[in-house]
Amino acid sequence: MIRKAKMDDVRIIHGLLMNRQEHDGLVLPRSFSQLYSHLRDFFVVVEDDKVVGCCALNIIWDDLAEIRSLVVLPEYRGRKFGRKLLEAALSEAVTLGIYTVYTLTEQTGFFAHLGFEQTAMDGLNQKVWADCLNCTRFPDLCNEVAMVLHL
Ligand SMILES: CC(C)(COP(=O)(O)OP(=O)(O)OC[C@H]1O[C@@H](n2cnc3c(N)ncnc32)[C@H](O)[C@@H]1OP(=O)(O)O)[C@@H](O)C(=O)NCCC(=O)NCCS
Known part of the structure; x- marks a missing residue:
């Protein structure tokens, strides 16, 4: 089941984003403070009575939003949970x-x-660059590619 995240999910989301073994360092960690202030951005997927993945939609500007923090636990991958999380955010x-x-x-x-x-x-938008400037991987450790979808 896909649903919006609640306060009770924050520690689990934090764990999903902090644990490099679960995402091979492909998502950025987020502090509790960031998660609390952006909690309403998040969707989670619940399977076997537990949260096994998350995805956030972060509004950048009046016509632009970013997909962030998309992770599915390794043992739950390949079951369309990533797709469903993304589709919920879109x-x-x-x-x-x-x-x-x-x-x-x-x-x-x-x-x-x-x-x-x-x-x-x-x-x-220039705000994207502002976020990059504040990222710990910018510039030398960043291998990310910008990808866009027009809905
Ligand atoms: C990326 C990730 C979220 C995908 O989650 P998932 O639940 O395994 O993906 P799904 O099962 O929903 O796959 C959806 C579709 O994408 C396809 N797909 C999945 N990974 C793919 C890849 N690396 N390349 C191409 N297609 C891929 C699947 O075959 C599936 O196709 P279909 O719906 O046409 O059958 C997951 O691999 C993950 O958590 N990776 C580590 C963290 C990460 O890299 N996050 C993205 C950072 S922005």
Whole structure:
């Protein structure tokens, strides 16, 4: 089941994003403070009575949102949970009136399969760069590619 995240999920989401073994370092860790203030961005997937994945839709500007923090526990991958989480976030973007969604990712195959296209960072809002400037991986440790989907 996919649902919006609740306060009770925060520690589990934090664990999903902090545990490098679970995502091979492909998602950025988030502090509890960031998770509390962005809790409403998050969807979770519940299976076997536990949260096994998450995904966030972060609003950037009036016409742009970012897909962030998409992780499914390794033992639950390949069961469409990643797709369903992403689709829930995209559906929310449309409900909000946002029709362009991007992600910064090393998982280009997954996102391309679901309709995203590679794009130049320069084409995105300047706020994206502001986030990059504050990232611990910027610039030398970053291998992420910008991908965009027009809904
Ligand atoms: C990326 C991730 C979320 C995918 O989750 P998942 O639940 O295994 O993916 P799904 O089962 O929903 O796959 C959905 C579709 O994408 C395809 N797909 C999955 N991974 C793919 C890849 N690397 N390349 C191409 N296609 C891929 C699947 O075959 C499936 O296709 P279908 O629906 O047409 O049958 C998961 O692998 C993960 O948590 N990875 C580590 C963290 C990460 O890299 N997150 C993204 C950072 S932005």
